Amino acid sequence: MTEASREQTTHERTLTLRGGFYLMLLGLVFVLLTLLNPVYVQTDALLFLLGSYFLVMAQSSF
Numbered sequence: 001m002t003e004a005s006r007e008q009t010t011h012e013r014t015l016t017l018r019g020g021f022y023l024m025l026l027g028l029v030f031v032l033l034t035l036l037n038p039v040y041v042q043t044d045a046l047l048f049l050l051g052s053y054f055l056v057m058a059q060s061s062f
Contacts, residue, residue: 020056
């Protein structure tokens with residue numbers, strides 16, 4: 001494995017982690033909206049948050 005490909009892999013991993021982080025932030029926003037306005041379906045927001053968390057865990061385990 002050359003240095004360039006190793007660097008690219010690290011960069012891709014950073015991008016996926018950053019994407020997962022933004023997904024989690026979006027999930028937190030959904031949860032806050034749910035708390036402020038109960039009209040939103042709370043389980044959807046929690047499932048979204050959990051899903052994005054597991055996505056980050058799966059990406060970081062590679």
